[in-house]
Amino acid sequence: MVVWLFAGGGEAEVRGLVPFLKKHFGTYCRFDRKTPVKYKPAGKPGKEAPSHGKTGTSLVKEVRKRLREALKNEGSCHAVLVVDDLDCSPLDKAKEPLRKVVDQCVDTESIPVCIDFAAPELEAWLIADWENTLQGHPDFRSRAQPMRYQLST
DSSP, X not given: OEEEEEEOSSHHHHHTHHHHHHHHHTTSOEEEEEESOOOOOOSSTXXXXXXXOOOTHHHHHHHHHHHHXXXXXXXXXXXXXXXXXXXXXXXXXXXXXXXXXXXXXXXXXXXXXXXXXXXXXXXXXXXXXXXXXXXXXXXXXXXXXXXXXXXXX
């Protein structure tokens, strides 16, 4: 099963989200990340590299663009997953524009769409899945409780 993944945010979404999903869905799903796009380091000294991800309105525009490109160049997928940080916004306010743009691009009768939010940030997922993320890692064992407290507050 091929799932096209659209995510807002930054480095955690670029480097951590697909491995996290693979771990929990095993070989059943292949997650094909469409956003965020990992940019190569800036070529000119002193020039700042662009940020990886988008959020809010900019994510909606990016999903529209990348979803249309994927449909044109790759055909189709089995499901679409959109993930973003809620950033303390009301759920309906954040979800409605994303749902609308996906509905405009994809036949949602034949392709399931799931729009999920980390509330308020992706770091909340680390706490929710604590036993399977940082708690067991040898580099973090001695700092586990203080780190969990910091993340939760």
